[in-house]
Amino acid sequence: MTTARPEEVAAFADSCAIAGIGQTEFAKRGGITDRTEFHLCCEAIRMAAEDAGLDVHDIDGFASYGPERHEPVLLQVALGIPEIRFSNLVWGAGGGGCTGAVMNAALAVHAGICKHVAVYRSLCQGQYHRYGQYNPGAVGGSYMAPFGLMSPGQKTALPFRRHMHVYGTPVEALGHVAVTFREHAQTNPAALMYGKPMTLEDHANSRMIVDPYRLYDCCLETDGAAAIIVTSKERARDLRQKPTRILAAVQASGEGWGMGPMGSNNMPVETYHTTNAQPVARHLFPMAGISPQDLDCAQIYDAFSSIVIMALEDYGVCEPGEGADFVMQGNLRRDGGKLPTNTAGGLLSEGYLQGFNLIPEAVRQMRGTSLNQVADAETCLVTSGGGGGHKSALILAV
Amino acid sequence: MAYLPDDTPLPEPTPDDYPYWESHAARELRIQQCADCGTFRHPPVPLCSRCASSNVTWTQVSGRGEVFSYVVVHYATHPALKQAVPYNVAVVMLEDASDVRLVSNVVDAAPEEMRIGLKVELFWDAVPGDTFLPRFRKA
Ligand SMILES: [Zn+2]
Numbered sequence: 254m255t256t257a258r259p260e261e262v263a264a265f266a267d268s269c270a271i272a273g274i275g276q277t278e279f280a281k282r283g284g285i286t287d288r289t290e291f292h293l294c295c296e297a298i299r300m301a302a303e304d305a306g307l308d309v310h311d312i313d314g315f316a317s318y319g320p321e322r323h324e325p326v327l328l329q330v331a332l333g334i335p336e337i338r339f340s341n342l343v344w345g346a347g348g349g350g351c352t353g354a355v356m357n358a359a360l361a362v363h364a365g366i367c368k369h370v371a372v373y374r375s376l377c378q379g380q381y382h383r384y385g386q387y388n389p390g391a392v393g394g395s396y397m398a399p400f401g402l403m404s405p406g407q408k409t410a411l412p413f414r415r416h417m418h419v420y421g422t423p424v425e426a427l428g429h430v431a432v433t434f435r436e437h438a439q440t441n442p443a444a445l446m447y448g449k450p451m452t453l454e455d456h457a458n459s460r461m462i463v464d465p466y467r468l469y470d471c472c473l474e475t476d477g478a479a480a481i482i483v484t485s486k487e488r489a490r491d492l493r494q495k496p497t498r499i500l501a502a503v504q505a506s507g508e509g510w511g512m513g514p515m516g517s518n519n520m521p522v523e524t525y526h527t528t529n530a531q532p533v534a535r536h537l538f539p540m541a542g543i544s545p546q547d548l549d550c551a552q553i554y555d556a557f558s559s560i561v562i563m564a565l566e567d568y569g570v571c572e573p574g575e576g577a578d579f580v581m582q583g584n585l586r587r588d589g590g591k592l593p594t595n596t597a598g599g600l601l602s603e604g605y606l607q608g609f610n611l612i613p614e615a616v617r618q619m620r621g622t623s624l625n626q627v628a629d630a631e632t633c634l635v636t637s638g639g640g641g642g643h644k645s646a647l648i649l650a651v
Numbered sequence: 652m653a654y655l656p657d658d659t660p661l662p663e664p665t666p667d668d669y670p671y672w673e674s675h676a677a678r679e680l681r682i683q684q685c686a687d688c689g690t691f692r693h694p695p696v697p698l699c700s701r702c703a704s705s706n707v708t709w710t711q712v713s714g715r716g717e718v719f720s721y722v723v724v725h726y727a728t729h730p731a732l733k734q735a736v737p738y739n740v741a742v743v744m745l746e747d748a749s750d751v752r753l754v755s756n757v758v759d760a761a762p763e764e765m766r767i768g769l770k771v772e773l774f775w776d777a778v779p780g781d782t783f784l785p786r787f788r789k790a
Contacts, residue, residue, distance in 0.1 A: 387729040395662035464723040
């Protein structure tokens with residue numbers, strides 16, 4: 254069911270496509286020792302170009318986000334690219350900038366500045382610092398660290414606790430998210446949790462990390478890299494793969510969320526128990542011309558299992574307060590769920606590239622090549638972020 | 652002994668927020684307030700989000716409040732905290748500073764006593780550097 258798009262975004266909407274995807278192997282933090290993070294980054298971009306049927310020298314722009322370490326000009330040298338016209342990083346929102354980087358790439362293509370933009374993320378927590386430990390440089394750190402609030406898990410558990418209070422959300426719902434994504438990882442040999450199935454009982458017996466989160470509510474710590482190629486819909490038709498259309502791409506943040514759960518917790522009381530994705534959703538679905546109920550599958554940023562429950566509400570898949578029921582009824586499952594979600598295992602069970610590995614899986618769903626293929630899937634939501642900063646999302650289509 | 656160990660990271664005041672931290676040495680909780688429209692804001696920022704004024708006062712507040720949200724940390728993410736777990740982290744909504752919240756701790760609440768809505772009052776916890784941190788006790 255397609256509805257008319259707002260006039261001001263009608264030209265940008267559905268103008269670009271993802272033509273190639275590439276990803277290195279994923280390993281547990283510290284598991285990749287034969288190549289540097291920079292090397293993996295170059296490999297993923299080369300693989301994405303090859304997948305698209307492009308020469309890597311055809312890339313003429315780069316986009317990434319958050320604390321990505323490897324600058325386009327250095328990638329240009331390593332990849333031998335004659336000229337780049339676009340070099341772009343989404344400001345500091347951590348995982349919230351992931352699909353925002355795809356939006357920026359599409360804007361550069363839509364504007365006619367670039368032909369083929371590589372969007373990429375490389376992350377080796379074994380070669381650099383661990384995201385789950387105290388970070389001396391954290392924004393707002395003075396207001397948190399002296400009181401023992403240091404890691405993203407500790408910080409994002411606060412809004413979920415409030416969600417439990419406001420809606421009576423049962424903490425058991427977290428286990429349903431984690432177990433579903435673990436099950437999806439069992440068909441994906443690339444997933445770190447492949448061959449390691451988990452029951453609700455296993456989840457309930459795992460050690461408490463920061464109450465209400467148990468170990469398996471927290472994402473993996475991973476070494477790896479991934480990349481995609483964004484080009485115009487017309488050019489994509491002439492390339493090797495079936496194009497994945499970018500129906501809509503949005504970045505947004507609500508009032509006061511710079512003081513959000515990665516900060517001092519002074520965002521508005523009314524939106525405290527959300528992922529700050531309601532503003533994204535308000536623009537995303539009109540741009541795509543579809544409603545949340547039209548989605549066939551989703552890749553939802555799951556750095557922590559709670560974020561999925563709150564994001565389902567923020568994106569209008571279900572009503573506020575109904576996210577827990579939705580997941581406990583099995584609706585995230587590939588078999589029989591209303592919205593099969595994180596079909597490669599997600600950040601909880603496939604790997605954690607700060608959200609980026611959700612994008613290649615969304616593309617595989619649109620190509621019909623996912624290892625947990627959703628029958629006749631024609632649309633896929635991809636969301637980014639769930640802690641502080643601004644958020645972003647895509648709606649992809651066949 | 653303070654609620655968390657002495658080698659837990661301490662605040663690092665900046666030109667934007669040093670009056671807030673300096674007030675702690677005198678055991679005064681002073682929240683930044685717009686001198687023109689009266690809006691409180693926290694953490695301190697250069698302009699008022701309502702009227703864009705940069706005129707400020709640092710208004711002393713009572714320190715009474717209630718727990719707005721909380722977690723109980725079982726896994727330490729800093730070496731200093733390995734012996735301190737489990738400890739709570741509470742977001743405390745202050746009673747007399749519109750909707751300003753402080754991230755802090757309720758020093759006399761066991762994990763099972765923590766709940767949203769718990770009434771708390773300010774407690775100045777001595778930390779290294781001849782100063783104090785604003786923590787809370789059950790009221
Ligand atoms: Zn003002």
